[in-house]
Amino acid sequence: AQSVSQHNHHVILSEAASLELGCNYSYGGTVNLFWYVQYPGQHLQLLLKYFSGDPLVKGIKGFEAEFIKSKFSFNLRKPSVQWSDTAEYFCAVNAVTGFQKLVFGTGTRLLVSP
């Protein structure tokens, strides 16, 4: 079965620190990859997505992620975090042909201290 692993469950950073959240998936076929974010009290929003093409994708609010096919990874990065980035981040995958449902990781709670 398909699965997604997020290695960091809780991350605490100071403002201006760099961020990298790990995401690995298991599926042998071609995938679409997503990062969703859930800010406190808000619903899940798309941060960025990869469907095809350039494996380095840029999203909203200065976030980017790199798809490394050989490592089955899609890590999320931001060079300098802000207090407003405090949220829970979810990596998700679905198949280009095959399963349409999103398979989610368990999420990473990020706390940025001012």
Next chain:
Amino acid sequence: GAGVSQSPSNKVTEKGKDVELRCDPISGHTALYWYRQRLGQGLEFLIYFQGNSAPDKSGLPSDRFSAERTGESVSTLTIQRTQQEDSAVYLCASSLDRGPDTQYFGPGTRLTVL
């Protein structure tokens, strides 16, 4: 335009009662998904509707769970004889088509079974 809406936003019920949760997808979106998020866990897929095709019910945890969709609009998720382990946030998402398209999430219904 309007996003995905869900009602009610919160539902408290007693064990053994039936509950019905409603989702209004984004207009024109042919695909609709239900997910469940239990406390401290990632989202788990429940059911997927795509146009007039038979729904993918592979994620429904038991026969107490069922869902319907009227054409390409409203969907209802019904849980019969609720149990305490059904307590979770139930999320609905919609997307334009079954192709590589982004799923847009609603705010969720927080279900508490006493």
